[in-house]
Amino acid sequence: MSVQFRNNVHCHGDGPATIMFVHGYGCDQQMWRFIYPSFLGRYRVVLMDLTGSGGSDLGAYDREKYSTLHGHAEDVLDVIGLYAKAPVVFVGHSVAAMIGMLASIMAPEKFVAQIMVGPSPSFINDGDYVGGFNAEDIDGLLQMMEIDYDSWIKRMAPVIMGAPRQPVLQQELLTRFQKNDPEISRHFARVTFTADHRADVEKSTVPALILQCSDDMIAPREVGDWLHQHLPHSELAVITNIGHCPHLSSPSASSDIINDYLLQIQA
Template sequence: MSLQERNNVHCHGDGRYTMMLVHGYGCDQTMWRFLYPFFAERYQVILLDLVGSGGSDLSAYDRDKYGTLHGYAADMLEIIDEFATGPVIFVGHSVSAMIGMLATIKAPEKFVAQVMVGPSPCFINDDDYVGGYNAEDIEGLLKMMDDNYLEWTKVMAPAIMGAPTQPALARELLVRFQANDREIARHFARVTFTADHRADVPKSTVPALILQCSDDLIAPREVGEYLHKHLAHSVLKVITNVGHCPHMSAPSASSEVITRYLDRLLGGG
């Protein structure tokens, strides 16, 4: 199969730099619909679905390859080689922020910047590290997912989206979660929520913007502060927003922060 078919790749716009927008767990590229048209006026924009998500080729999902985030990072580098027309700005939401970081470690020469939206190198608390959850909490969530996937989606979709004044967004996320292949969703959830990439953080030297929400149940403020402390050439920006998906619930604030950062870093693109 082609890379375009495997990852449902779509390209828009043109420019000196290429911006890759990569969705988080359980989502797809349509989650970027409020942002990508704006950035396509300045950059080539690549939209894609992680294998196992959205309109990707589900037959390409290999539990061994995607048993760690490194498998997805390898896919990102293949897509860059095939589709990118300039140095890459990688914009990753949640788990894809770590996927992008791993790709920058593997091939830093391909990237000029990484934008981490609601990132977390580890969701599990560990001594002084605050990830947001105890190990028992994560196992409980994963067990709920195994026992009753539909109930899990009803609990987690509104918690992840937040945005209490925009209930349609939580309903949209619920529909997306329920449309996923359940076996793939369960596997990817375990990979996502039990991953620990704290040791990899200092290895990434590509300039980074860490974009966090003021009230995020999934990635608390301490996580952003940890990343900022350990990630070279990083900038931490916090926007006032409830939830884990600011590109959906606060797109104007998100695009403004990203634009200001890239203008300072790249001189306006």
């Protein structure tokens, strides 16, 4: 099986360095359509779908391999090995930010920077750590997903997208969720929402930009602050945006922040 087919890899542009965009839970590479064109002049742009999502090979979804985010991190390194020029700038949304961080720990020489859009090392509150959800909240969401997947996605899509003045984006996210394989989505949801990678954060030495939204029910501001305090060589930028998907609901501001950071670190 080819890596290209497994992860539905698409490349654009022919810049001297590579920037790679990876989507969050339940989404696909089309979520970056407002962002990546502005980087074509400077970079080779690599887009991929996580295995089990979007246009990837659903038959390649191995529940054992993808029982942790490390399986997806291995896939990212496969794609980099075949399609990247020089160390890459990795842009990951939500769970993909953690996948990219894990990949950077496995092979730091392959990364020049990581851009984390709405990242969360753990969604579950724990003592002084604010992840956004109590353990029983996550259990309830996952149980609802098992019982009534359709109701779950109809409830969660507007929460994840936010963007109350852009209902078309809420509908787009719902439509993408509806296209996913329910069994894979349930499995990936459990892996995503119960993962705890706080202990891994300090192992990542690749420079990082944490792009946090001002009003995000999925990854609240406290998560960005915690990451900034514990992630070496990190910077925190807060964008005025309601929701968890600023690359869709506030793409110009997101692009500007990312571009300014890359110019600053000369990546």
